[in-house]
Amino acid sequence: MTVENEQESDFFATNPAPKNLPQISAKLHEFLEFHQENGNLNKKKIVLVTSGGTTVPLENNTVRFIDNFSAGTRGSLSAEYFLNNGYLVIFLHREFSLLPFLNHFGNINFLDLLQIENDGQKLGLDKNKVSKLNSDHNLLKVLKNYKYHTANRNYLSISFTTINEYLFTLRAISEDLKNFYEEKNFRILIYLAAAVSDFFIPQSELPEHKIQSNLAILEDPQYQQSQNPEAKQIEISSSTNGKLKLNLDPVPKFLKTIVDRWYNNSFIISFKLETDDGLLIKKCKQALARYDHQLVIGNLLQSRKEKVVFVNKNIDQQGYKEDWFKLKENEILDGVQIESIFIPELIKLHDNWIDHFESK
Ligand code: PMT
Secondary structure (H helix, E strand, O other): OOHHHHHHHHHHHHOOOOOOHHHHHHHHHHHHHHHHHOOHHHHOOEEEEEEOEOEEEOOOOOOOEEEOOOOOHHHHHHHHHHHHOOOEEEEEEEOOOOOOOHHHHOOOOHHHHEEEEOOOOEEEEOHHHHHHHHHHHOHHHHHHHHHHHHHOOOEEEEEEOEHHHHHHHHHHHHHHHHHHHHHHHHHEEEEEOOEOOOEEOOHHHOOOOOOOOOHHHHOOHHHHHHOOOOOOOEEOOHHHOOOOEEOOEEOOOHHHHHHHHHOOOOEEEEEEEEOOHHHHHHHHHHHHHHHOOOEEEEEEHHHOOOEEEEEEEOOOOOOEEEEEEEOOHHHHHOOOOHHHHHHHHHHHHHHHHHHHHHOO
């Protein structure tokens, strides 16, 4: 067993599955069965998009948590472009992060679009505001796409908050997708845009209640008795001078399992976010070498909406290839989304991948 496999089985053995996992699995099953019965699984491609950041709770009754940066813009916009290009989409996202179609209207308050009529007796639409929204954001087009994809059940939204929920749900989705697609799993695209925590505290070692900062309370025997005796990874007391000390475990590198166990013929894309541009390409290459998947998309925090780089192996598997996609000055001013440029390129790569398997 590799270190990655060991860390991963430890994770699932020692952390409890989210309570709503059976409901999530039932929803997913129903979605896949619906498309199987309609013959879509043989006709359409499918993409699993992960989006948003995972949290790491510091208490079992969680008041404090560590968060990973991501608004869900990349994932939600990408999901929308995949849908508009004929894919079925499973959208695994952080609860309350941006959603496909709604992402265009993130800062719009829908109450401003409504008005009160007939002396407070009737609800009406402010037609001027709706019409402005339409001209500013192409509301009619977005709405038509939204209605079409919802009516045809082309996408399934599943949410997570914690790293625990994310990993358990990703595993459940992966097992189901593997079973439904079997040897046709080259039709599956895995698009891991979520920002996943690298460190966490196992649930059994979390304090039960809100961490106290008051030294008098911390030293009160009654308070000490009410605490989880296993909660040793978080330390705060007079011996730490009231400083909070955290000791975090590494999260298993799940990408390895994804590549080896579930999606061995699927097209797998991971993302790499850095802030130092001198490191970006190096880290993308390291990820490819470590996980042996198909493509890493690199982006820098500061410019992630304007440029991304595709890093993959050369056809002969010797060395790496870099392709940059950058918005021009005028495209940035016109609000063009970088996803509209690079998602069609990804789809071409996936189509070539499928052709390769189908021609065998
Ligand atoms: O949502 P936005 O605000 O638009 O921002 C989008 C983004 C910048 C978050 C996105 O484009 C992006 O880069 N996402 C990946 C962030 C990142 O670097 O994640 P990571 O270093 O935690 O993970 C790298 C890859 O390994 C990811 O694809 C992740 O899914 C995978 N991973 C991570 C941890 C882990 N334990 N197992 C994994 O498989």
